[in-house]
Amino acid sequence: GENVEQHPSTLSVQEGDSAVIKCTYSDSASNYFPWYKQELGKRPQLIIDIRSNVGEKKDQRIAVTLNKTAKHFSLHITETQPEDSAVYFCAPNTGTASKLTFGTGTRLQVTL
């Protein structure tokens, strides 16, 4: 099965700074790369995803970059705000018919 690692496990940044979380996976067949955000006491929510035919995708302050050769993809958050504080999970997988294997999670704390 897919082996998924996330780094760092915790990240503290000051408001306005950038944050980068990296996800490394093992299955070279993976072709869909989502990131989920889970606020305390709430359900995980999809915030951005990328497919293997694209190297980068951006949505306002968040972006995802993919390096298929090295088998890793990263979440980038710019101009961080306190509401970005949450746990972020990656879940690389092989698309429609496959199950998601979640990374270990990264706890992001944005301080004032």
Next chain:
Amino acid sequence: SAVISQKPSRDICQRGTSLTIQCQVDSQVTMMFWYRQQPGQSLTLIATANQGSEATYESGFVIDKFPISRPNLTFSTLTVSNMSPEDSSIYLCSGRWTDTQYFGPGTRLTVL
């Protein structure tokens, strides 16, 4: 995004009893899943709920302990049987539409 509801939202149960969690999605999904999330941990897949047939369980989870039903495309139940304090966790239902996967709000289970 899709709407997924679960009930109950939380319960406190006695050791040795069973609890059935219900999950309803608002439109037809390609796949439904059940996850468990221990406090501060990532999501662990329990099983894939298959319509009209036995669920597909992940390593470490068995049908006798976690029987699952999915009588139609939009409804599924997970039963936690013969509970012990180690079963205290959040149980999340999830539905997948093509590549995108959404989560229910979760059921917080405490076993005394």
